[in-house]
Amino acid sequence: MALPRVRVVTLNAALGPLDYRVPQGVVAQPGDILTVPLGPRQLIGVAWEPERLPTEEVGDNRLRPFLAKEDVSPIAEPLRRLAEWTADYYLSPLASVLRMILPGAAFASPRQLTEYRPTGSLPDRMTPQRRQAMEKIEGRQGSVRELARLADVSDGVIRGLVNHGALEAVAVEADAPFSLPDPDHAPPTLSAEQGAAADRLRSALGKGFDPILLDGVTGSGKTEVYFEAIAEALRQDRQVLVLLPEIALTEPFLSRFEKRFGCAPVSWHSDLRASERRRAWRAIADGSAKVVVGARSSLFLPYRDLGLIIVDEAHEASFKQEEGVQYHARDVAVMRGHFEKFPVILASATPAIETRHMVEIGRYDEVCLRERHAGAQLPDIEAVDLTHDPPARGNWLAPRLVRELEANLEAGEQSLLFLNRRGFAPLTLCRHCGHRFNCPNCTAWMVEHRLMHRLACHHCGHVMPPPRLCPECEEEDSLVACGPGVERIADEVQQLFPEARTAIVTSDTVWSPARAAEFVRAMEASEIDIVVGTQLVTKGYHFPNLTLVGVVDADLGLQGGDLRAAERTFQQISQVAGRAGRGERPGRVLVQTHDPDAPVIAALVSGDGPAFFEAETEARRSAAMPPFGRLAAIIVSAEDQTDAERTAAAIGHARPKIDGVAIYGPAPAPLAMLRGRHRQRLLVHAERKLDVQAVIREWLSGVDWPAKVRVAVDVDPYSFV
Ligand SMILES: Nc1ncnc2c1ncn2[C@@H]1O[C@H](COP(=O)(O)OP(=O)(O)OP(=O)(O)O)[C@@H](O)[C@H]1O
Numbered sequence: 001m002a003l004p005r006v007r008v009v010t011l012n013a014a015l016g017p018l019d020y021r022v023p024q025g026v027v028a029q030p031g032d033i034l035t036v037p038l039g040p041r042q043l044i045g046v047a048w049e050p051e052r053l054p055t056e057e058v059g060d061n062r063l064r065p066f067l068a069k070e071d072v073s074p075i076a077e078p079l080r081r082l083a084e085w086t087a088d089y090y091l092s093p094l095a096s097v098l099r100m101i102l103p104g105a106a107f108a109s110p111r112q113l114t115e116y117r118p119t120g121s122l123p124d125r126m127t128p129q130r131r132q133a134m135e136k137i138e139g140r141q142g143s144v145r146e147l148a149r150l151a152d153v154s155d156g157v158i159r160g161l162v163n164h165g166a167l168e169a170v171a172v173e174a175d176a177p178f179s180l181p182d183p184d185h186a187p188p189t190l191s192a193e194q195g196a197a198a199d200r201l202r203s204a205l206g207k208g209f210d211p212i213l214l215d216g217v218t219g220s221g222k223t224e225v226y227f228e229a230i231a232e233a234l235r236q237d238r239q240v241l242v243l244l245p246e247i248a249l250t251e252p253f254l255s256r257f258e259k260r261f262g263c264a265p266v267s268w269h270s271d272l273r274a275s276e277r278r279r280a281w282r283a284i285a286d287g288s289a290k291v292v293v294g295a296r297s298s299l300f301l302p303y304r305d306l307g308l309i310i311v312d313e314a315h316e317a318s319f320k321q322e323e324g325v326q327y328h329a330r331d332v333a334v335m336r337g338h339f340e341k342f343p344v345i346l347a348s349a350t351p352a353i354e355t356r357h358m359v360e361i362g363r364y365d366e367v368c369l370r371e372r373h374a375g376a377q378l379p380d381i382e383a384v385d386l387t388h389d390p391p392a393r394g395n396w397l398a399p400r401l402v403r404e405l406e407a408n409l410e411a412g413e414q415s416l417l418f419l420n421r422r423g424f425a426p427l428t429l430c431r432h433c434g435h436r437f438n439c440p441n442c443t444a445w446m447v448e449h450r451l452m453h454r455l456a457c458h459h460c461g462h463v464m465p466p467p468r469l470c471p472e473c474e475e476e477d478s479l480v481a482c483g484p485g486v487e488r489i490a491d492e493v494q495q496l497f498p499e500a501r502t503a504i505v506t507s508d509t510v511w512s513p514a515r516a517a518e519f520v521r522a523m524e525a526s527e528i529d530i531v532v533g534t535q536l537v538t539k540g541y542h543f544p545n546l547t548l549v550g551v552v553d554a555d556l557g558l559q560g561g562d563l564r565a566a567e568r569t570f571q572q573i574s575q576v577a578g579r580a581g582r583g584e585r586p587g588r589v590l591v592q593t594h595d596p597d598a599p600v601i602a603a604l605v606s607g608d609g610p611a612f613f614e615a616e617t618e619a620r621r622s623a624a625m626p627p628f629g630r631l632a633a634i635i636v637s638a639e640d641q642t643d644a645e646r647t648a649a650a651i652g653h654a655r656p657k658i659d660g661v662a663i664y665g666p667a668p669a670p671l672a673m674l675r676g677r678h679r680q681r682l683l684v685h686a687e688r689k690l691d692v693q694a695v696i697r698e699w700l701s702g703v704d705w706p707a708k709v710r711v712a713v714d715v716d717p718y719s720f721v
């Protein structure tokens with residue numbers, strides 16, 4: 001008789017499925033999480049249905065027993081199916097998907113652990129490193145390793161601070177339970193329109209798969225309305241996941257949630273400490289974490305009884321993961337609802353063409369909110385033609401916008417200037433010889449950050465101090481900043497209105513939920529008059545006293561010929577415009593452009609979004625672009641240029657000749673070098689009905705390449721660099 005055996009997928013993407021013997025007296029079912037031996041190592045893996053993962057059978061005599069069954073809930077069948085679907089669709093190893101279900105922190109730490117926090121006293125001897133550490137740590141708490149990483153110092157510096165009494169140990173109970181949100185804590189009084197929408201969402205709960213687009217203008221109360229769906233899920237004792245596009249949005253969400261439900265939800269994002277991660281993961285898996293709010297990585301966690309997913313700001317491109325498994329969290333959220341049979345709500349004021357199309361063909365239902373809450377009006381949008389009304393020399397704000405800022409300051413109202421560029425200037429060059437500062441690792445300019453006093457590459461993070469001499473011609477003080485970033489706009493505002501209180505809001509200044517909370521507090525306390533920010537401030541926030549929005553450069557996003565450039569510009573400007581006039585006073589929006597006749601600008605000004613989307617949709621349809629056709633990018637990269645070129649050429653050479661598929665390239669990717677790797681790209685354009693993954697899988701399986709070359713496939717790409 002054959003020995004009882006189990007097939008295991010480990011979390012190591014380089015390994016295929018492995019078979020183990022089931023030790024006597026133990027039962028192993030698909031989904032169980034096991035510790036298995038591999039040579040001298042121990043690995044975590046998941047038991048899987050053997051018939052779904054065919055592999056070469058190992059004889060009974062070579063079968064080793066697995067070591068242990070982990071004391072956590074097994075991965076349920078629908079989640080196993082979702083993992084397989086994700087791996088297949090995005091052409092990724094199943095192991096890489098499992099790593100998102102079972103992140104390291106889930107098992108690592110013990111029940112009780114030690115963390116450290118500032119005591120308030122400083123050591124007698126203050127080294128620059130110690131000072132840096134204490135500044136960066138601020139009021140935070142974490143393990144030695146976490147604080148060291150946070151402060152960008154060695155573990156030794158942190159230990160030194162502990163020994164000198166500047167940091168003290170705290171014992172943390174790793175698995176303390178979370179509070180339960182109360183669906184009846186403080187329900188709002190909904191308007192008739194909101195009430196009807198909430199009814200529709202509530203009625204979807206507990207009845208199976210039901211994807212719904214919640215399409216409501218900015219400030220219409222989408223959040224209030226989907227909170228009612230959350231309340232219903234809580235009454236049915238199901239778990240809920242709310243996906244947000246950025247962790248900076250988490251904090252305002254938490255406090256709003258707490259007002260409605262009496263306690264904060266469980267959050268999951270990259271800023272969590274290991275202890276918080278373990279605690280959240282365990283509560284998610286045992287079902288005691290009722291409502292989870294998180295970034296896209298929270299989508300794959302093993303919820304015990306998920307009954308609803310809400311994707312807020314569902315049009316946001318940041319839901320697309322650009323590394324590892326290159327999945328789109330919005331699309332996988334819908335698939336999760338399909339496998340686990342629950343409703344999925346996509347909330348947006350500017351839904352993506354892909355999502356609208358799903359509504360059009362009847363796959364998704366649509367619920368609309370057409371009015372702002374409490375009679376607030378949508379702001380007027382006006383174009384400022386920079387050709388006719390140019391800014392003063394060396395400045396970036398047109399006289400018309402400056403006058404409006406002044407009027408707003410006098411009226412004691414807040415203003416927001418939007419420019420999607422971090423730093424002071426995107427390009428630095430030598431006025432004497434024309435030398436440009438490029439990143440040594442990337443095809444990109446070094447961006448000047450005056451606040452941090454350095455030049456930085458936004459692709460790889462390479463930094464250098466701004467040199468006094470030009471490295472090319474050695475001319476002194478010859479470097480000039482070209483073009484504006486938010487810091488430069490903030491400088492201009494300071495010069496125009498020295499008395500105004502300004503704040504710069506970018507990922508450099510608001511990098512954590514705590515920072516975001518501080519920004520919200522300062523805005524609400526009217527400690528800020530003018531905010532200068534990147535896309536980080538365009539969504540989610542609700543500041544009633546914010547009445548003027550200026551878009552510094554509406555043409556910026558239209559450069560580069562990206563498939564979604566116009567759509568994204570429309571979404572971004574509508575979103576940022578939507579921050580204005582949310583309270584009692586009406587808002588106004590000035591959009592600076594060199595091309596007021598461009599269809600996207602004209603549509604924003606006339607308010608005719610539907611016509612713009614229709615024209616964009618038709619353009620996509622006639623070019624058979626997504627969602628009417630399919631795209632996939634194959635990126636070949638290597639440290640050595642010739643290696644990358646050779647493999648790309650071999651892949652190009654083996655290209656399949658199939659009706660309905662066009663293959664472009666290989667050619668150097670627009671970002672020809674990234675993090676020190678040379679990149680070649682092929683683009684696959686296929687008819688909608690074609691199984692493009694099967695074509696690519698078959699194609700690449702016939703080509704070999706050296707281990708130092710990386711070949712990544714990006715299915716449904718959002719980035720074309
Ligand atoms: N029925 C209601 N009762 C009380 N306050 C409400 C109600 N509906 C909306 N609000 C308030 O109006 C403001 C805007 O609502 P909310 O943020 O939910 O809109 P939104 O559609 O999600 O906005 P956006 O898409 O612009 O982020 C919030 O401060 C919210 O608390």
Ligand SMILES: [Zn+2]
Pocket residue numbers: 439440441442444457458459460461462675
């Ligand atoms: Zn770089």
